[in-house]
Every structure is written in C-alpha cells, then in structure tokens.
Amino acid sequence: MVVGIGRHPDATLLPDIAAVPGFRGAAVPMDWPPAGVAAALSGRGVLHMGYAGYPGAPACPDRLARARQLRKRVRLLANICPMHCRCFFKETDHELRDRFWRQGEELNSTL
Numbered sequence: 001m002v003v004g005i006g007r008h009p010d011a012t013l014l015p016d017i018a019a020v021p022g023f024r025g026a027a028v029p030m031d032w033p034p035a036g037v038a039a040a041l042s043g044r045g046v047l048h049m050g051y052a053g054y055p056g057a058p059a060c061p062d063r064l065a066r067a068r069q070l071r072k073r074v075r076l077l078a079n080i081c082p083m084h085c086r087c088f089f090k091e092t093d094h095e096l097r098d099r100f101w102r103q104g105e106e107l108n109s110t111l
Helices: 011-018 034-041 061-070 085-089 093-110
Strands: 002-004 025-027 046-050 075-079
Touching (some): 002 046, 011 025, 046 061
Parallel strands (some): 025 046, 046 075
16 A cells, blocks of 8 residues: 555654555655654655656756655655656657656666
C-alpha cells in the first residue's frame, strides 16, 4: 500500500500512517519537514515523488532540492514519466525519451 496524502496539511499523521500493516510508501506535501518525513519513512517505505518537468527545462528544481534534502535518509520512488506529457507537449518519441533520460540522470547524480 502506497498512500497519497500530497495535499494534507498535517505532517504529524505520517508516523501513524507508516505504522499501518501493509504500508510501503507515501506521497507527501513538499513543504512537510524533511526530518519528520525521513523519521517516519526510514526503514518502512518509500517516498513517492513526481519529478518530470516540461520539455527543455530541468526537472522540477523544487523536487530536485527535496531529493537532495532526503538523500541517504529515505528510499525514493520518482515518477519521471507523467502520462499526459506526450499528448500535451506533442513531443516525438525520441524527444520524450531523451528528456526523460536527462531527467533520470539529473536525479541519479543528485542522489
């Protein structure tokens, strides 16, 4: 079970959610304190994070900064491929693959 609580304002819920049997990870708001997220998820689950930016841009700088804050403290599951991007931005297969490859490399070099 991976819980999506990306819009909930109360960061104090995460330890209780992480203690639920079958818990494997969570998507949480970007402004939740990194120390609390790391404490709740460390050894219990992954942090699920959307990561892809728009064509030609570096992948979401705020997400990259968040990954840097939490590196070596939690496992990260990054979604580099939102389903809507190819239709919305009209990229060719080659452009799309190249962009995701660059963004994946950017994330890997951060961690």
